[in-house]
Amino acid sequence: MNTETVKSETAVDVGSGQISGGWEFIWSAYGITWIALIVYIIFIWTRGKQ
Amino acid sequence: MEQVESTQTQIKKGYGIGFWLSVISVVFFLIPWVARYPLSNLKADIIRMPLYSYSMGWMTALLGGSILCVLFRVQRKDKDAQKVSLILSALCAVLAGMMMVEAKRDGPALLNVLNSPDQPSLGLYFFCFAHYMAGFIGTRMERSWRYTLPLAIVLITAGHGIGLFLAPEEGMMRDVGRILYVHVPTAWVAMLTYLVAFVFAICSMWTGKFIYDGRLHATIEVGVILNILLTIQGSIWAKPTWGVWWSWDPRLTTTAIMVISFVGVLLLRASIRDAGKRMTATGIGAILAFVSVPIVYLSVKWWNSLHQDLSNPDTVSSTMVFPLRIAAFGMLFLMMAMIARRAHTLVAQLIEESTPPELPKQKKELEIE
Numbered sequence: 001m002n003t004e005t006v007k008s009e010t011a012v013d014v015g016s017g018q019i020s021g022g023w024e025f026i027w028s029a030y031g032i033t034w035i036a037l038i039v040y041i042i043f044i045w046t047r048g049k050q
Numbered sequence: 051m052e053q054v055e056s057t058q059t060q061i062k063k064g065y066g067i068g069f070w071l072s073v074i075s076v077v078f079f080l081i082p083w084v085a086r087y088p089l090s091n092l093k094a095d096i097i098r099m100p101l102y103s104y105s106m107g108w109m110t111a112l113l114g115g116s117i118l119c120v121l122f123r124v125q126r127k128d129k130d131a132q133k134v135s136l137i138l139s140a141l142c143a144v145l146a147g148m149m150m151v152e153a154k155r156d157g158p159a160l161l162n163v164l165n166s167p168d169q170p171s172l173g174l175y176f177f178c179f180a181h182y183m184a185g186f187i188g189t190r191m192e193r194s195w196r197y198t199l200p201l202a203i204v205l206i207t208a209g210h211g212i213g214l215f216l217a218p219e220e221g222m223m224r225d226v227g228r229i230l231y232v233h234v235p236t237a238w239v240a241m242l243t244y245l246v247a248f249v250f251a252i253c254s255m256w257t258g259k260f261i262y263d264g265r266l267h268a269t270i271e272v273g274v275i276l277n278i279l280l281t282i283q284g285s286i287w288a289k290p291t292w293g294v295w296w297s298w299d300p301r302l303t304t305t306a307i308m309v310i311s312f313v314g315v316l317l318l319r320a321s322i323r324d325a326g327k328r329m330t331a332t333g334i335g336a337i338l339a340f341v342s343v344p345i346v347y348l349s350v351k352w353w354n355s356l357h358q359d360l361s362n363p364d365t366v367s368s369t370m371v372f373p374l375r376i377a378a379f380g381m382l383f384l385m386m387a388m389i390a391r392r393a394h395t396l397v398a399q400l401i402e403e404s405t406p407p408e409l410p411k412q413k414k415e416l417e418i419e
């Protein structure tokens with residue numbers, strides 16, 4: 001693999017700016033939101049019944 | 051007693067009419083809105099066809115709730131409620147004015163303003179807001195969660211489901227872009243919640259009634275929850291895209307100031323024992339804290355920001371707009387349900403606090419022999 005090939009491949013990887021993967025971030029964002037909302041809803045409903 | 055029953059019946063009727071009118075208006079909205087999504091080739095024709103549907107829906111939404119509210123309250127000769135209705139109408143007028151200014155950028159046609167094909171979601175939000183406020187002022191708010199909560203669960207499940215599994219990957223962010231289907235609706239609804247809090251703050255300051263004070267407290271609490279959530283979601287999204295969990299970027303900094311301001315209002319409220327002073331302090335605090343909301347919204351325009359600029363359906367792919375809207379409506383109805391239920395408890399507590407304790411019945415004087 002010569003220098004030119006390496007350079008162009010690096011340029012493609014860096015230049016594309018695309019992010020690969022990241023599902024752990026997605027599940028974290030959704031998970032925290034769902035859990036927080038469910039906990040708050042349970043809190044207000046139980047407080048309301050009292 | 052008869053008078054009280056008659057008044058309650060009037061409110062029920064008023065709210066019922068307002069509700070069905072709003073349902074009609076949302077149908078008017080939904081026809082072109084749904085049609086706009088899958089048939090992008092026919093978009094222009096489809097939008098042109100129900101032009102008046104948009105106008106009708108928008109106008110009905112904006113004015114229906116508030117005018118009905120005014121009418122029924124005037125009929126009741128309730129001075130406080132008339133003032134509240136006036137505030138609502140003024141607010142609607144301001145929103146309409148803002149929309150006109152917004153529409154002028156694309157074209158001067160007045161029909162654009164009413165029709166607003168470029169910003170149908172704004173019209174929908176106005177509808178929900180007007181209906182919501184009409185319901186609140188119609189004193190039936192505390193029970194509204196019975197239909198808003200199931201609706202919220204269905205819409206959030208659908209919106210998040212489509213966003214997670216069916217929507218295509220975003221061009222640059224790829225899968226990470228799916229965080230936006232939870233982040234953006236939370237952000238929109240959090241700001242809307244603060245707007246509702248602002249209205250309640252004015253209502254409570256003007257009328258001095260505990261019912262608005264309790265509702266204001268509930269609204270701020272829900273707003274803070276959503277605001278904290280949107281900050282966490284944004285932070286999680288920032289890590290893979292910006293490479294950092296947090297940056298002192300204008301949008302992030304102003305959002306932090308916004309949440310701290312409203313948390314401050316809740317803390318201030320908790321520290322005051324006297325009910326009257328507490329109501330005034332909360333009202334003033336909420337109005338002052340609300341100043342941060344438009345600053346957050348416009349921060350990406352005013353300063354150089356890492357955060358994305360304000361977007362609209364023309365700058366976002368239609369395949370992304372659909373789940374975004376579904377999730378946004380889900381969050382909106384969830385916000386309504388949470389406020390309603392929380393207000394139910396808080397208002398009851400305030401009324402209980404303000405009711406003087408019953409004095410024990412005087413015992414018979416002892417007979418002195």
